[in-house]
Amino acid sequence: MKKGFTLVELSIVLVIIGLLIGGILVGQSLIEASKISKIVRDVYQIQVALRTFKAKYKFFPGDYPKGAQLGCPSGSCTGNGNNLIDWNEMLNSWYQLGVTQTYTGTFSGGSPATNPYIAGKDIPAVKEIGDNAGYMLSWWSSGDPSLKYGKNYIVIAKNTINGPALSVERTIAIDSKIDDGKRGSGTVSGLGNAYVCDQGGNYYNWGAGAANITNPNACVVWMQFDDN
Secondary structure (H helix, E strand, O other): OOOOOOHHHHHHHHHHHHHHHHHHHHHHHHHHHHHHHHHHHHHHHHHHHHHHHHHHHOOOOOOOOOHHHHOOOOOOOOOOOOOOOOHHHHHHHHHHHHHOOOOOOOOOOOOOOOOOOOEOOOEOEOOOOOOOEEEEEEEOOOOOOOOOOOOEEEEEEEOOOOOOOEOHHHHHHHHHHHOOOOOOOOOEEEEOOEOOOEOOOOOEOOOOOOOOOOOOOOEEEEEEOOOO
């Protein structure tokens, strides 16, 4: 006759299972924190590159009126010099950052901008996200009041400037590390359809009832890089 497990033995097994699950969850949390930290470091490096370029050439990359002197892969490489990185200047901005070695990488360049963008070819890829997510550059012209009109932004998006690339959870984590963690204030804000990335206003769609908190395609993150 086979003996069953004693209560002590069952308790030990349950404790071991609990420790294993806890270890897995902690490991996943550490991996996610590491990804967010890497994204934030990349953003800071891009900010430094943009400001370094402007300090040397007096204009932001892409917007540089003498951009053709830096080489021109295709189309027009002459920026309009309005201190804003326009949509059709974005690919040239990355090309000029790369060709001047202000930022590490080689990018396609060209004008007008292609759509969709190819991460790793046209723009730097956000490897921690994948799925063609990349770092884009643009000024804010209209719409959501959580962003500042006439300011330049680093944008994390997929495929297009309006392509959601992050969950609300990741967006808040990035906002908290770079800025204040609040959608309606500061220099960082997540955009998306109302009640997906936000609660239809100045607050992220956060909380137990938020179905999209971990939706990987909820938000586009805009991070201001020029002066307030």
